[in-house]
Amino acid sequence: MTKYFGVAIDDIFNSMAERFRPEGAADVDVKVGYDIREFGKRKLVISNRKMSLEKTDDLSDCNAVIKTDERTFVGVTVGKIETMEAIIALKFRVKGDQGVLALLPRLFLKLSTQEKDVKQEQELLVLKKVISVKQKFATGPVMGKFLKGLKEEKVLAIKCPECGRLQSPPREVCAICRVKNTEWVEVGPEGELRMLEYCYYASPDPLTGETRETPYGAIGVLLDKCKDEEVFWHLLNPAHLDRVKMGIVLGEKVIKGTRLRPVWSENRTGSINDIKYFEIAE
Amino acid sequence: MRSNAMKKEKDFDINNCYTISGKLALPYTYFAGRTGSTFITHIRDNKKIMGVRCNHCNKVFIPPRQTCEKCLSMISDNWVELENQGEILNYTVVRYDDNHLPRKAPFILAMIKLGKADTPVIHIVEGISINDVKEGLKVKAVFAEKTTNTILDIDHFEPV
Numbered sequence A: 001m002t003k004y005f006g007v008a009i010d011d012i013f014n015s016m017a018e019r020f021r022p023e024g025a026a027d028v029d030v031k032v033g034y035d036i037r038e039f040g041k042r043k044l045v046i047s048n049r050k051m052s053l054e055k056t057d058d059l060s061d062c063n064a065v066i067k068t069d070e071r072t073f074v075g076v077t078v079g080k081i082e083t084m085e086a087i088i089a090l091k092f093r094v095k096g097d098q099g100v101l102a103l104l105p106r107l108f109l110k111l112s113t114q115e116k117d118v119k120q121e122q123e124l125l126v127l128k129k130v131i132s133v134k135q136k137f138a139t140g141p142v143m144g145k146f147l148k149g150l151k152e153e154k155v156l157a158i159k160c161p162e163c164g165r166l167q168s169p170p171r172e173v174c175a176i177c178r179v180k181n182t183e184w185v186e187v188g189p190e191g192e193l194r195m196l197e198y199c200y201y202a203s204p205d206p207l208t209g210e211t212r213e214t215p216y217g218a219i220g221v222l223l224d225k226c227k228d229e230e231v232f233w234h235l236l237n238p239a240h241l242d243r244v245k246m247g248i249v250l251g252e253k254v255i256k257g258t259r260l261r262p263v264w265s266e267n268r269t270g271s272i273n274d275i276k277y278f279e280i281a282e
Numbered sequence B: 001m002r003s004n005a006m007k008k009e010k011d012f013d014i015n016n017c018y019t020i021s022g023k024l025a026l027p028y029t030y031f032a033g034r035t036g037s038t039f040i041t042h043i044r045d046n047k048k049i050m051g052v053r054c055n056h057c058n059k060v061f062i063p064p065r066q067t068c069e070k071c072l073s074m075i076s077d078n079w080v081e082l083e084n085q086g087e088i089l090n091y092t093v094v095r096y097d098d099n100h101l102p103r104k105a106p107f108i109l110a111m112i113k114l115g116k117a118d119t120p121v122i123h124i125v126e127g128i129s130i131n132d133v134k135e136g137l138k139v140k141a142v143f144a145e146k147t148t149n150t151i152l153d154i155d156h157f158e159p160v
Helices: A009-014 A070-078 A083-088 A100-107 A114-118 A140-151 B002-011 B033-046
Strands: A030-037 A040-047 A050-055 A064-069 A092-096 A126-138 A155-159 A183-187 A191-199 A216-223 A232-236 A248-250 A253-255 A259-264 A275-280 B019-031 B050-054 B059-061 B079-081 B085-094 B107-114 B121-125 B138-143 B154-159
Touching: A009 A070, A030 A070, A030 A100, A064 A070, A070 A083, A070 A092, A083 A092, A092 A100, A140 A155, B033 B050
Parallel strands: A030 A064, A232 A275, B121 B154
Antiparallel strands: A030 A040, A040 A050, A064 A092, A126 B019, A155 A183, A191 A216, A191 A259, A216 A232, A248 A253, A259 A275, B050 B059, B050 B079, B085 B107, B085 B138, B107 B121, B138 B154
């Protein structure tokens, strides 16, 4: 018999009767099927604070069936493999009532492995904390004007007097022509999706300190009146993440992106969060 | 030069200048390590302050560390119980308030050399006015009633 992590799978099933805790099984009436590849099927019946285990091929009347392979089953039982990891790796599946996973540890004492008997684990200290740091961002005259525009539901861009490009959020100076930007233009507020990034890193929002839900969409919107690379960066309504299409211009080939419109916050304070996010306009 | 700067200041439209309040949350996980965990759990459970001895250099370190800083040999198993009393080698008075500080200002932070130890440990000193604290003052540890699993399981030191 092959042993995994120093334990044979038969040891687990054969010791179930002695590891059973009747006090944990009060009010429990459940049938759990084990379908273990290359090993076979077992049916565990728990009712009236008693358990029975039988070898059978018929698991159709079980509340839940655990489908896995020998190694994963032993690993999960002795705690050498994380159940969630095995589930994500599709090596461990529960068909039917998922609640049995939480129930089983209550019903049985842990199978003691030799390793654990010998060595007493030292208590290791881990501290989890969240520090909150207050900060202030100074807008300056140019960004201040832009943010005040958002308060009035307007998106303002600043125009370079030499090359004519629009920048939003605005910069005091056009970094290409090295001249001071002067003219303000109202753009958008609707536009076309040009860039979408799926973000899986739960970055904290520097204005609220709250961690963002993932995945979220960071988007570049080409607002009306803007052209080429003059995209405006913001967030996408998370519900629309999988329903949008990016637009692109490749030489003569033009693919139109999804039309988006901003959703304005009710309480606007003159910050970038005055736009909650963009959503599909049609 | 100066007039030039003033002229620029005049052009500068401050009507649109304001500040936006932000808040940065920094989630972190601190792992005390094997040696650090033993140190803290001894304070918490036994009210004992432990150091580690380097048998080669004949020095006792606190806070405990895994290797001797002088000869680099492994010393993390040579635990020595220290006295709960010691003397102030040096001190400072913290005079500003901030979220991360353990007390309201002003309070005393001192380097305290405990009996049997060769290195000082930094901790809060209470029970004496900031004007009366001096080098060489004998202090003893007061243990916290509620554990936080940190060095603050010694709540503070106070004059003997």
